[in-house]
Amino acid sequence: MTTTHTTKAHILGFPRIGAQRELKFAVEQFWKGEIDESALAQTGNALRRQHWQWQKDADLDFVAVGDFAWYDQMLNASALLGALPARFGFDAKNLSLKQYFELARGNAAQPAQEMTKWFDTNYHYLVPELDENTDFAGGVDWFFYEIEEARSLGHAVKAVLPGPLTFLYLAKAKADGFDKLSLLPKVVAAYARILERLAKLGVEWLQLDEPILGLDLEAEWLAAFEPVYRSFAYTGPKILLATYFESVAAHAALLRDLPVAGVHLDLVRAPQQLDVFANNWPASKVLSLGVVDGRNIWVSDFSAILARIEALQGRNIWLSASCSLLHVPVDLAQESKLDEELKGWLAFARQKLQEISVLKRALSGADVSAELSANAAKVASRAASPRIHNPAVSARIQALSEGDARRHAVFATRQAEQKLRFNLPPLPTTTIGSFPQTKEIRAARAAFKKGTLAQNDYVEQMQAEIRLAVEKQEALGIDVLVHGEAERNDMVEYFGEQLSGFAFTQFGWVQSYGSRCVKPPVLFGDVSRPTPMTVEWTQYAQSLTQKPMKGMLTGPVTILQWSFVRDDQPRSVTTQQIALAIRDEVVDLETAGIGIIQIDEPAFREGLPLKKSDWAAYLHWAAEAFRISASGVANQTQIHTHMCYSEFNDILPAIAAMDADVITIETSRSDMELLTGFGTFKYPNEVGPGVYDIHSPRIPPVEDMLRLIAKAAEVVPVELLWVNPDCGLKTRNWPETEAALANMLEATRQARQHLAEHGHLPSFASIPAKPHVHGACACH
Secondary structure (H helix, E strand, O other): OOOOOOOEEOOOOOOOOOOOOHHHHHHHHHHHOOOOHHHHHHHHHHHHHHHHHHHHHOOOOOEEEOOOOOOOHHHHHHHHHOOOOHHHOOOHHHOOHHHHHHHHHOOOOOOOOOEEEOOOOOOEEEOOEEOOOOOOOOOOOHHHHHHHHHHHOOOOEEEEEEOHHHHHHHOEEOOOOOOHHHHHHHHHHHHHHHHHHHHHOOOOEEEEEOHHHHOOOOHHHHHHHHHHHHHOOOOOOEEEEEOOOOOOHHHHHHHHHOOOOEEEEEOOOOOOHHHHHHOOOOOOOEEEEEEEOOOOOEOOOHHHHHHHHHHHOOOOEEEEEOOOHHHOOOOHHHOOOOOHHHHOOEOOHHHHHHHHHHHHHHHOOOOOHHHHHHHHHHHHHHHHOOOOOOHHHHHHHHOOOHHHHOOOOOHHHHHHHHHHHHOOOOOOEOOOOEOOOOHHHHHHHHHHHHOOOOHHHHHHHHHHHHHHHHHHHHHHOOOOEOOEOOOOOOOOHHHHOOOEEEEOOOOOOEEEEOOEEEOOOEEEEEEEOOOOOOHHHHHHHHOOOOOOEEEEEEOHHHHHHOOEEOOOOOHHHHHHHHHHHHHHHHHHHHHOOOOEEEEEOOOOHHHOOOOHHHHHHHHHHHHHHHHHHHOOOOOOOEEEEEEOOOOOHHHHHHHHHHOOOEEEEOOHHHOOHHHHHHHHHOOOOEEEEEOOOOOOOOOOOHHHHHHHHHHHHOOOOHHHEOEEOOOOOOOOOHHHHHHHHHHHHHHHHHHHHHHHHHOOOOOHHHOOOOOOOOOOOOOO
8 A cells, every 4th residue: 555645845944144134234243242142142033033934934844943053053063062172161061152253253362263165165164173082062052942942933843953974074183193983972972962852842853964975975984874873763853864965876775774764865966866766765754855956046947847756746755945045045025126037037045935835735736837837937038038148159169279278388488478577576475356345445335336426436436445555565565466456346246247147136145154145146148248347447556556466357167156157058168158258358458568467266176076076077177267268368477366265185287277377375274284285296387375364353473474484485496486365355454454464574574585695495393383273265
């Protein structure tokens, strides 16, 4: 006898920031001391209640509880488990919000925890720090209070936590040679206590996120799943094990046999895995289908989704988004200025709740013909729109040749010509591009966008800011200057606003990390550059100085990665289109007399597929796109790029294949450890390792930076070294910026003097070391 099940609907998580970024503003007010902990808590309570109500109104069968975080869900998990870095000396059970934020942002005594990308998204998480003494004895009760809060409001609760193996895998061992897996019994015991408490609270379902199953997981980690989840089989609520961002078809047998009540699959990233799981899936076990895109904003194609899953009708399935909706904006209904046709093609988090609801009702036999018809019209409108395709762009892509992705001469020849042109001193100094975005700059830009500040007045005000930046750099003695980017709101949005094929929202904010939110452009059609984007600003800045002025551009891969990208053609083709648009700007900058041009690619590594078997194809087209953007200029024009987000060693051949004359990288938080690979690989071109962390208000002393310069010179030949900060300075204020740069210039002066007198830099071992923590840059 076949059991017929009722299809259920749920989500893995909801954006926490609020439709108007209420959480961001409240948290920042708390940091400034403008509101107290009670007022901050009220904002959090209001947001959670609103988000739960929206889920209930959409007829979802559960509300997700545990997806809310004041800063980050992995930091929340550390606080819940009692796995806090010992160096802070905090009592996990009595952790205050002030201390919680100090873990994320650092304090006078300790630098912040490391921050890095959540898989291949643009969200950053706080990396747990573990050692042999981490006891996982339990911490704050916030998670349980939120569950009680939701239940008191009458909601059916599905609790949400990072899974134990994903938590441990993504953590960092703070001692060389320490095996994190040795902590697994403590982790399992901590989770067992959580499950027992959830059972006492009456929670029926617990979602444990285990996205590491989408990686090329080592055998010992795979082998840990069965005993870990076997130990939970008779404790507490039913477990939904959630996977996402990749196919887990290779682990179908493992997941089928695990003693869990259900498994979630990402059928947007990996639709082909459904066939593997649909066969022989136990009737008693839930199969949660992530059919609505949790990472992009295009309307779902109901017809295509239903055609794929209708055969499962009557089986024990749940419907959901592919992953947490954390990665999309909150509510499309706020977008009053967005073009109506384009708006009809989009769905934000609230709209995705409705999409899941319609699909649930369709599978349950309800009459949703009106909704299906309206959806089909939107999908057809987008597919047929003449705004999507530009024949001239397609023709230009077809005409690309190998020569378009290659400089005229090899690096050694270019380097010689560039040295003659610029005559820079040893260890040339520069910055990464941006200078402080003051409240006056932001106010002027906002007024100009609103139409309350005339264009001439706006230009004059921005030129005044550029003059200020140039004057300060010259006074400091920096060798290669930048114009400071006062006119730019964001390193991707600024360019997208001037390229065809892009659209922009008013409230399409998503969380990048902590209180930092970004508003990605909507890349909906073929990309081209109608007019120059940066030439006038850069040319004006160059007119103010005899020193070289860098032109500052964002690279094609980063524009791709940090936009909501069209899904109707390969990403490689879209990237080529962007590369040709940037190439046009590079050529125009050169024609305008700009001899040094930086094309930033901080998201280059971010685009890597999760499985290494898929890396080669991506790295080939990503490096090629950079070369297309950079190769239209003469040998004596020097091309820079900037990259951050930590690990480079395993992709250094691809970085070298980009063939930038100079690469600047984030290295200071790792105490130059990240530079080691460049030396081992014998990276052929010039390198600017960051000598101080721009994310901290701390002013690093001269000795710290001199030590890092000296350490860098033991890895990379001094004739190839530049000196610069880790990243752009837009988030800092001017007093911090000037003080830190003055120390950087003094450290460089001392290094040059030692080089002149001794023929080499001082040994880094002779300069006192400082405490450090490995970290990740956050250009955005």
